[in-house]
Amino acid sequence: MLSKREVFDGVPEEYLSHKERYENAIRNSVVAFSLVRKMQEEGKTSINNYRDVVGGLLGSSVLRDGSPLGLHYIMFMPAILNQANEEQQEKWLPRAWNCSIIGSYAQTELGHGTFIRGLETTATYDAATKQFVLHSPTLTAYKWWPGGLGQTANYCIVVAQLYTKGQCHGIHSFIIQVRDEETHMPLPGIKIGEIGAKLGLNAVNNGFLGFDNYRIPRTNMLMKHAQVLEDGTYVKSRHSKLNYGAMVFVRVVIVFDMVNYLSKAVTIATRFSAVRRQCQLKAGETECQILDYVTQQHKLFVSIAAAHAFRITANKLWLTFNEVNEQLVEGNLQRLPELHALACCLKAVTTADTAACVERCRLACGGHGYMMSSSLPLTYGLVTAACTYEGENTVLLLQTARFLVKTYQQLDSKALTPTVAYLKTAAAERFCVGWSNTTEGIIRGFQVVAMRVIIMSTFNEEVQEMSRTVSPQLKEVLHQLVDLYCTYWALEKLSDLLLYTPISQKEVESLRLRYEETLTNLRPNAVGLVDAFDLRDEMLQSTLGSYDGRVYERLMEEAMKSPLNAEPMLQSTLGSYDGRVYERLMEEAMKSPLNAEPVNYTFHKYLKPFMQGKL
Ligand SMILES: CCCCCCC/C=C/C(=O)SCCNC(=O)CCNC(=O)[C@H](O)C(C)(C)COP(=O)(O)OP(=O)(O)OC[C@H]1O[C@@H](n2cnc3c(N)ncnc32)[C@H](O)[C@@H]1OP(=O)(O)O
Numbered sequence: 331m332l333s334k335r336e337v338f339d340g341v342p343e344e345y346l347s348h349k350e351r352y353e354n355a356i357r358n359s360v361v362a363f364s365l366v367r368k369m370q371e372e373g374k375t376s377i378n379n380y381r382d383v384v385g386g387l388l389g390s391s392v393l394r395d396g397s398p399l400g401l402h403y404i405m406f407m408p409a410i411l412n413q414a415n416e417e418q419q420e421k422w423l424p425r426a427w428n429c430s431i432i433g434s435y436a437q438t439e440l441g442h443g444t445f446i447r448g449l450e451t452t453a454t455y456d457a458a459t460k461q462f463v464l465h466s467p468t469l470t471a472y473k474w475w476p477g478g479l480g481q482t483a484n485y486c487i488v489v490a491q492l493y494t495k496g497q498c499h500g501i502h503s504f505i506i507q508v509r510d511e512e513t514h515m516p517l518p519g520i521k522i523g524e525i526g527a528k529l530g531l532n533a534v535n536n537g538f539l540g541f542d543n544y545r546i547p548r549t550n551m552l553m554k555h556a557q558v559l560e561d562g563t564y565v566k567s568r569h570s571k572l573n574y575g576a577m578v579f580v581r582v583v584i585v586f587d588m589v590n591y592l593s594k595a596v597t598i599a600t601r602f603s604a605v606r607r608q609c610q611l612k613a614g615e616t617e618c619q620i621l622d623y624v625t626q627q628h629k630l631f632v633s634i635a636a637a638h639a640f641r642i643t644a645n646k647l648w649l650t651f652n653e654v655n656e657q658l659v660e661g662n663l664q665r666l667p668e669l670h671a672l673a674c675c676l677k678a679v680t681t682a683d684t685a686a687c688v689e690r691c692r693l694a695c696g697g698h699g700y701m702m703s704s705s706l707p708l709t710y711g712l713v714t715a716a717c718t719y720e721g722e723n724t725v726l727l728l729q730t731a732r733f734l735v736k737t738y739q740q741l742d743s744k745a746l747t748p749t750v751a752y753l754k755t756a757a758a759e760r761f762c763v764g765w766s767n768t769t770e771g772i773i774r775g776f777q778v779v780a781m782r783v784i785i786m787s788t789f790n791e792e793v794q795e796m797s798r799t800v801s802p803q804l805k806e807v808l809h810q811l812v813d814l815y816c817t818y819w820a821l822e823k824l825s826d827l828l829l830y831t832p833i834s835q836k837e838v839e840s841l842r843l844r845y846e847e848t849l850t851n852l853r854p855n856a857v858g859l860v861d862a863f864d865l866r867d868e869m870l871q872s873t874l875g876s877y878d879g880r881v882y883e884r885l886m887e888e889a890m891k892s893p894l895n896a897e898p899m900l901q902s903t904l905g906s907y908d909g910r911v912y913e914r915l916m917e918e919a920m921k922s923p924l925n926a927e928p929v930n931y932t933f934h935k936y937l938k939p940f941m942q943g944k945l
């Protein structure tokens with residue numbers, strides 16, 4: 331067994347280089363997940379209930395900035411459980427469970443993350459050889475982000491557009507080997523590397539992956555829901571979205587994660603606020619604990635309450651997830667839309683609230699909250715990522731809105747599912763709900779708000795179908811900016827306006843309409859308005875914001891500068907975007923200061939012994 335911190339002993343991660351962080355993460359991860367394997371051997375955890383154990387490890391101080399093995403447990407194995415048929419599960423799960431293979435989950439591409447029906451990677455069935463041919467037709471088709479893929483995983487679930495008999499059947503999942511199990515070298519036709527430094531989670535080893543007409547057996551298509559027969563016949567799934575199941579599972583797990591992160595942050599901030607003495611409540615008295623200030627209590631106490639609320643919610647969501655999945659197994663798909671909407675809504679709300687609360691905890695600790703040693707900046711980096719991954723929050727809230735509007739439109743014709751039954755009550759009482767300053771009164775008030783917002787959204791949708799205005803002149807544009815600024819803050823500070831001004835409900839509703847019309851009117855000039863700031867690329871220093879819009883090429887160029895991609899053999903120069911294959915081979919060889927090992931030494935020293943159960 332490896333000692334706990336054999337390398338970089340006592341050196342806080344903040345002082346390690348990018349490459350040392352990776353090496354540190356690999357070593358810590360094989361030590362940590364050897365414990366999981368030991369618990370498996372002793373029957374203390376199983377493939378159906380490892381979430382708490384792995385979640386605890388991933389949230390622990392040992393893997394505080396993520397792990398290159400995280401995706402293996404969080405998405406690779408659940409995807410096999412959720413998408414593979416029994417035969418495939420028998421083949422792949424034992425090897426994944428004892429970590430003799432390490433997997434990742436590759437869905438997002440350079441060019442697409444949200445719109446998964448627009449993914450470009452193709453899997454074309456060749457009936458003559460009974461194989462699928464995986465291909466990345468463009469740079470934007472490169473898989474981009476999969477955790478652990480940069481230098482660690484040797485297998486991957488890949489989501490690609492399935493073609494058979496000349497017809498596209500949409501996105502499906504495939505299990506694909508990307509590296510040699512003995513040498514860890516990328517297999518021929520595979521272009522692979524890591525994407526570079528991020529705001530946080532810098533131990534996760536997020537990677538990129540491109541295919542150059544790469545062949546896999548037909549049986550590597552995960553066939554629990556849809557199948558392709560040997561002659562290329564496509565058999566479709568009972569429900570087109572059953573392929574999206576892995577995402578629903580992770581969204582549910584993320585809600586539990588937010589409980590852990592928020593509990594940590596508010597513990598740090600509250601304890602510090604009890605220790606910290608600053609200023610006097612009354613002249614001449616000793617300095618008081620900052621926890622005595624009402625403003626400090628306003629900042630922190632809601633986070634304590636939220637941590638408990640999220641924990642109760644996460645447990646209830648987990649029960650619903652298991653209930654609905656049992657019904658799916660019996661072929662009952664009735665509650666799938668509700669589960670999807672719930673997972674979307676709660677993932678978006680808990681991550682956004684937790685990010686805001688963690689930032690507020692940091693601010694509540696003054697300068698010391700800005701120190702990396704406080705662990706608050708790191709926690710913020712972890713949580714804010716969750717607002718983006720597993721479905722960007724805006725988009726998930728739109729999915730929830732879609733479900734609620736549809737439910738409203740079927741209010742009289744359809745039995746409501748448990749979580750939205752309140753809509754019928756609110757509608758029946760025609761919103762004449764008297765206000766009471768009790769918990770129940772506040773909940774009923776928000777139920778009425780939800781009902782009215784849903785009705786407004788339905789109405790706006792109809793209104794917006796009727797009027798489109800042409801783009802205004804500069805004068806009008808500036809007027810619109812003034813208008814936007816005023817209506818934005820009026821809506822943001824609505825509670826004050828309702829309290830201190832005679833603004834009426836009707837005026838609020840028309841204010842909202844006007845705000846959305848102003849957004850629409852400004853849209854045609856949005857880029858021109860920021861160009862008008864005349865900020866040169868050299869000042870922006872951003873792969874996303876350069877004037878020429880070459881976002882994807884710049885992202886790849888920056889990724890290539892990562893030291894972890896310095897070993898020329900680790901990335902396949904065959905896939906260089908500009909096609910300068912031979913020049914690049916020479917360029918890379920000349921650049922390498924360490925005679926780039928074909929494989930990072932950590933594979934042979936840590937990863938391979940771990941995968942062979944020798945640790
Ligand atoms: C725990 C810690 C984790 C740490 C590591 C995290 C690692 C991160 C991994 C990743 O990020 S993996 C990649 C995640 N990517 C996404 O989540 C992509 C987000 N986009 C989508 O999910 C979809 O594109 C969409 C936004 C839902 C739209 O899908 P689509 O275009 O196919 O649908 P629509 O045409 O809008 O129709 C919606 C229709 O479909 C139903 N539906 C959509 N998704 C699901 C689902 N997952 N399950 C069930 N049903 C779904 C939806 O209810 C609508 O139904 P109807 O209204 O038509 O009845």
Ligand SMILES: Cc1cc2nc3c(=O)[nH]c(=O)nc-3n(C[C@H](O)[C@H](O)[C@H](O)COP(=O)(O)OP(=O)(O)OC[C@H]3O[C@@H](n4cnc5c(N)ncnc54)[C@H](O)[C@@H]3O)c2cc1C
Nearest residue numbers: 435436437438442443444475476477715719720721722724
């Ligand atoms: C730390 C981290 C880890 C990740 N790990 C993985 C992984 O392991 N595997 C994997 O496959 N992916 C992974 N991802 C990718 C992640 O799933 C995507 O970043 C996410 O789905 C968002 O897609 P995008 O980045 O393309 O942003 P986009 O979808 O381009 O969104 C950009 C902006 O456009 C807006 N927008 C997009 N569509 C709409 C719409 N229809 N309506 C309104 N606004 C819209 C969004 O709200 C957002 O403001 C990871 C991402 C991060 C940050």
